Amino acid sequence: MRELKPWLQLIFKRPVRLFAGGALMFATLLSGLSLLAASGWFITETAIVGLLLAAGTAATINLYVPGGAIRFFAVSRTVFRYLERVYNHDTVLRLLTDIRVALFKGLAGTHGPGRSGLSGAQWLSRLTSDVDALDTLYLRLIAPTALAGLTTMLVLILATVLFDPNTALWLTLVLLAALLVATASVYLATSDLAARQSTRQDDLRTAVIEHIEGFPELTAAGRTGKHAAWLMRQAHQANAEQARVDTRVGWHLAGSHLLIHLAAVLALWLGLALFQAGAITGPVLVLLPIALLGLAEVFAMLPDAFGKLGATMASAARLNRDCRKGQRPQVGAVGELNAGTALQADNITVKYAGYAPLFSHFNLTVSSGERLGVIGHSGSGKSSLADALAGLLPLPHGSLAREACAYLTQKTVLFDDTLRANLLLGAPDASDTELWRILEHMELADRFATEPDRLDTWIGSSGSRLSGGEARRLALARVLLSPAPLVILDEPFTGLDVDTRARIAKRLETLLEGKTLIVLAHGPDALPGTDRVLSLSG
Incomplete structure (x- = not known):
């Protein structure tokens, strides 16, 4: 029993x-x-x-x-x-x-x-x-x-x-x-x-x-x-x-x-x-x-x-x-961080069970309010590093302490539910006004304002009723709604044309005001405004 x-x-x-x-x-x-x-x-x-x-x-x-x-x-x-x-x-x-x-x-x-x-x-x-x-x-x-x-x-x-x-x-x-x-x-x-x-x-x-x-x-x-x-x-x-x-x-x-x-x-x-x-x-x-x-x-x-x-x-x-199975290890509490620090990784190893380490003796310190860009070619370990920093991938060695974070994964994940339900996952108490505001910033408000059900529009399985760019912007909007002080974005502009990416990247400066940002991309041109850039390609 x-x-x-x-x-x-x-x-x-x-x-x-x-x-x-x-x-x-x-x-x-x-x-x-x-x-x-x-x-x-x-x-x-x-x-x-x-x-x-x-x-x-x-x-x-x-x-x-x-x-x-x-x-x-x-x-x-x-x-x-x-x-x-x-x-x-x-x-x-x-x-x-x-x-x-x-x-x-x-x-x-x-x-x-x-x-x-x-x-x-x-x-x-x-x-x-x-x-x-x-x-x-x-x-x-x-x-x-x-x-x-x-x-x-x-x-x-x-x-x-x-x-x-x-x-x-x-x-x-x-x-x-x-x-x-x-x-x-x-x-x-x-x-x-x-x-x-x-x-x-x-x-x-x-x-x-x-x-x-x-x-x-x-x-x-x-x-x-x-x-x-x-x-x-x-x-x-x-x-x-x-x-x-x-x-x-x-x-x-x-x-x-x-x-x-x-x-x-x-x-x-x-x-x-x-x-x-x-x-x-x-x-x-x-x-x-x-x-x-x-x-x-x-x-x-x-x-x-x-x-x-x-x-x-x-x-x-x-x-x-x-x-x-594979219970997520507890990430260090906020109190373990030094004053003015949003994330502290000391001598961590990033690896999957049964495979060679992707990173060993990796150290990273991100100050509160800092904008950090991480670039690297496909296969360099960007997403694995992001998973580790977000606490989704266990660390076999080293220590990690960070503030509460909101994480946009490389894969766009949407649920077979309404637009409202998908957005409220980021902030369950958000009002309709706040939802429309973030949709406006993501240039999706006009798209759904014409729908009969508006915020209650059904977006289909994995967002099948949306284009790839629309689905990515909706996932990004959900993350930006979160009150978490640390935001990790992995390839946030996937599927977006150059002009749309530039407009949304500019708006991120206002939307992320007072927050710490870690953003990962293939190259500098796919990054929003950053204070410094870390290259994983050597």
Whole structure:
């Protein structure tokens, strides 16, 4: 359960909502059990009264109280079921939001090489199936297990009050065995198999996506049929393993139901002795066994949940591992900087794991408010240096201290969202006026002022509705909105014509007033105004 601990802690950050959802589920189950018990009592009572009347014996029955109770429990069960479904599904969506935010924060805490250890297909699996395995953890596992235990305790208390402690003791033993069969026994029988099945499905899902992405190459190599056949064999193996898990879950479900029915028979048998002794009436004798049979609905949810617990733990383990992989080292605090210094790199080494260092014994000091230009030809290590200075690439040697920074990477990254949403990533509290102002500086205001949705214009996947130059200027605008005192720009003018580049470069002097700038480019002509230039080409 260690792998689930961080996600359980996240889930239980909403205790009031979880308690309310559990209370609605409990009210639904209790209404269902009460409906069964009241109906059984009422049917038995009317049958006995009918027999007595047929035998010529005077007998009476109150039709209104039990009839009203049956109607009440029938309506309350429907109402509570509806409220529970609506409320708990909303809860699951909120938990899904919490899990995804926590996951994205964890991924943001890993450096680039750590994230690139997995393919896009594998990340897709992490963000979909593995997250889905966690977001229903409360609704599928935690709440049903707690409610099964609570409902069982209430039925046992009912047995003690209506029958006697001896009956309650025997029923406790049988129901405890049923609970163990439906929970712990299922988990022990399926955990390893379910975990392997989860891993196999993850691998198969990845292989299918890669098959689709690489279909042209497979076709050119004449391997399409063979690779498809291999995928089919993997799918058959996955189906066979899933069938084994389902079979074991089904047997445990049958076993728990058998024990519940055994408990009902036991209650009826022990109750007959009490009935013959005059300790209980006939309707009361029937009430408890029927209530016990109602427990089957509660216990039916457990075997499938515990049968999937092994797979859920495997998903949690993958997410934990990939979020921990290559954790970004902590950059020195602002307080470690000398007065008037924005960035201090001492004897740092810049390298990727498994490769020779790009820079060794590298030292750099940037004063607050300074404009530093870094130039170098393609392959000289500019972007790697920028990643290291921004804290995205871990430093195997040396120390780095800097102020908080905003970083424009060499690759233009835009999200399949609105113009507003992409800009607010740089400054979440920015007003519409501020957004339009920065768009004006980037010469994009006229472009979007004519759009029907203006700031809410959808820019498409990776900014597909924009030209290359427009996308680059939008990414630059997002960085310039940030209040960070240090700004790192890697090739900020990619895709811009000479005239546009010159106008925007001039505006940067005003936009970056009071801030420190480190800008990287291929040559001096691609730099805005700088105080000094560092060449990486020798």
